[in-house]
Amino acid sequence: MFCFQCEQTAKGTGCTQVGVCGKRPDVAALQDLLLHVLKDLSRVAVAGRKAGVTDPEVNAFTVEAAFSTLTNVDFDPERFVALIRKGAALRRALAEKVRAAGGDPGDDAEAVVPAETLEGLVAQGERVGIKADPEIDPDILSLREAVVYGIKGLSAYADHARILGREDDEVYAFVHEALAATLDAERGLDDWLDLVLRTGKTNLRAMELLDEANTGTYGHPVPTRVPLGARKGKAILVSGHDLKDLEEILRQSEGKGIYVYTHGEMLPCHGYPGLKKYPHFYGHYGTAWQNQAKEFPLFPGPIVMTTNCIQRPMESYQDRIFTRGLVGWPGVRHIPDLDFTPVIAKALEMPGFPEDTDKGSVMVGFARNTVLSVADKVVAAVKGKAIRHFFLVAGCDGAKPGRNYYTEFVEKVPADCVVLTLACGKFRFFDKDLGEIGGLPRLMDVGQCNDAYSAIRIAGALADAFGCSVNDLPLSLVLSWYEQKAVAILLTLLYLGIKDIRLGPTLPAFLSPGVLDVLVQRFGIRPITTPEDDLRAILG
Numbered sequence: 001m002f003c004f005q006c007e008q009t010a011k012g013t014g015c016t017q018v019g020v021c022g023k024r025p026d027v028a029a030l031q032d033l034l035l036h037v038l039k040d041l042s043r044v045a046v047a048g049r050k051a052g053v054t055d056p057e058v059n060a061f062t063v064e065a066a067f068s069t070l071t072n073v074d075f076d077p078e079r080f081v082a083l084i085r086k087g088a089a090l091r092r093a094l095a096e097k098v099r100a101a102g103g104d105p106g107d108d109a110e111a112v113v114p115a116e117t118l119e120g121l122v123a124q125g126e127r128v129g130i131k132a133d134p135e136i137d138p139d140i141l142s143l144r145e146a147v148v149y150g151i152k153g154l155s156a157y158a159d160h161a162r163i164l165g166r167e168d169d170e171v172y173a174f175v176h177e178a179l180a181a182t183l184d185a186e187r188g189l190d191d192w193l194d195l196v197l198r199t200g201k202t203n204l205r206a207m208e209l210l211d212e213a214n215t216g217t218y219g220h221p222v223p224t225r226v227p228l229g230a231r232k233g234k235a236i237l238v239s240g241h242d243l244k245d246l247e248e249i250l251r252q253s254e255g256k257g258i259y260v261y262t263h264g265e266m267l268p269c270h271g272y273p274g275l276k277k278y279p280h281f282y283g284h285y286g287t288a289w290q291n292q293a294k295e296f297p298l299f300p301g302p303i304v305m306t307t308n309c310i311q312r313p314m315e316s317y318q319d320r321i322f323t324r325g326l327v328g329w330p331g332v333r334h335i336p337d338l339d340f341t342p343v344i345a346k347a348l349e350m351p352g353f354p355e356d357t358d359k360g361s362v363m364v365g366f367a368r369n370t371v372l373s374v375a376d377k378v379v380a381a382v383k384g385k386a387i388r389h390f391f392l393v394a395g396c397d398g399a400k401p402g403r404n405y406y407t408e409f410v411e412k413v414p415a416d417c418v419v420l421t422l423a424c425g426k427f428r429f430f431d432k433d434l435g436e437i438g439g440l441p442r443l444m445d446v447g448q449c450n451d452a453y454s455a456i457r458i459a460g461a462l463a464d465a466f467g468c469s470v471n472d473l474p475l476s477l478v479l480s481w482y483e484q485k486a487v488a489i490l491l492t493l494l495y496l497g498i499k500d501i502r503l504g505p506t507l508p509a510f511l512s513p514g515v516l517d518v519l520v521q522r523f524g525i526r527p528i529t530t531p532e533d534d535l536r537a538i539l540g
């Protein structure tokens, strides 16, 4: 196997024996084969659009399957076998439709015919992995993989938006165009660079759709205090990013003496009016994804993983962790639709929390609507020099010790500066009381990684208010990355021309020295150093 799509990749170069995430070589090969099937399906979808043929099932399948291969989503070989077979079947059916419409779907002989057995599929996958072409130019490989990982992240956003009824064919058309392009051996460096930035552009649209979907369905988040302790009683823990799953769990567990808690990236959900209206939606339990082996054994109820990031479940909670949606782990009970009866039954059967405990609280709900409703105050505070600088300290968390940088950075931010945050990296500092400046909290949680669009809108509106570009605002981006949604967001920031981003804890292994050089020259992107040095460099 070879995989270097995430930040924790082995030795900073690539996982070759087994994934640091727990991905086994057979699953890695199946994911490679699924991606290959998707690329081939995309080629036919591109030909279809030229002939006026689009297929909603193919569109939905493409983003679901790409999302399935994102880090820490699905580790179950059987699920990938089903996806590979479905992808190949959709390709055959679509090719027929395209032909019937007068289009040219290409040669069927070139299509992948999935092997009959698991071993056969794994062998097929091993032939189409990242390093399948030993002759490929390292910079082309780097840009091609940046596009693929950007598409995986974008697909996650498009899939979340689709679940809540928001779609745009332009997004699907681009996903198909980009995946099909990865099969084109003739593309030059400039074409690849262009495709990288267009991936960022389309990701912005996908994030916009998701923002519309979330706020249109559940209202704009409002500032909300979330307890970190527990209420005496039965309990369900919901992790991941899927708001629809959370809503259904809340609706189906209502009036049953169960309290619902968020875990990880679900924390910001407490701010949505359409979700906080449930009186048994109580509080938040635990911290970021990489601490689940420590935190889940102590939760006295079932746990539902709605999306990334799942880790190998420990023996002690294997019988009460459930996967939902695209998440999979061999042997873990999967909820195939929105019927959470088994989860509720498990909660009722388990002891729950024996007493109330108080572990303090945190504030959420500082998404674009809240922050921009006090834009006048913010602008006045900057003009009156009460606020010197804004820092967006955002992105993923992970297990590496180098991620303490982000905790220390926030601790060292001077008292006249404001910290905006989003995604699971915030668990490094989310419970710190940084106080206020002129009635504005100094630490504001914009939301999940899925809400990066909200932060982009805040930055854009502030730039408008000051009559300058985002790059000229007193704003610095200090980002942490881990998986491919972070890659997609980074490509969007580059597409928007945002300069001088600080990125850590390490730079992506898939960026070749040549590509990194271009990013440094054109965008001033740089690795984090130390909190002291970076703060000094930013604030002067």
Ligand code: FS2
Pocket (backbone or CB within 6 Å): 071, 072, 241, 264, 265, 289, 308, 309, 395, 396, 397, 423, 424, 425, 448, 449, 450, 482, 483, 485
């Ligand atoms: Fe965090 Fe994990 Fe949010 Fe990423 S919970 S690293 O895949 O999606 O951010």
Ligand code: SF4
Pocket (backbone or CB within 6 Å): 003, 004, 005, 006, 007, 008, 009, 010, 014, 015, 018, 019, 020, 021, 022, 023, 071, 072
């Ligand atoms: Fe390794 Fe990350 Fe790939 Fe898992 S997703 S195999 S940890 S590079």
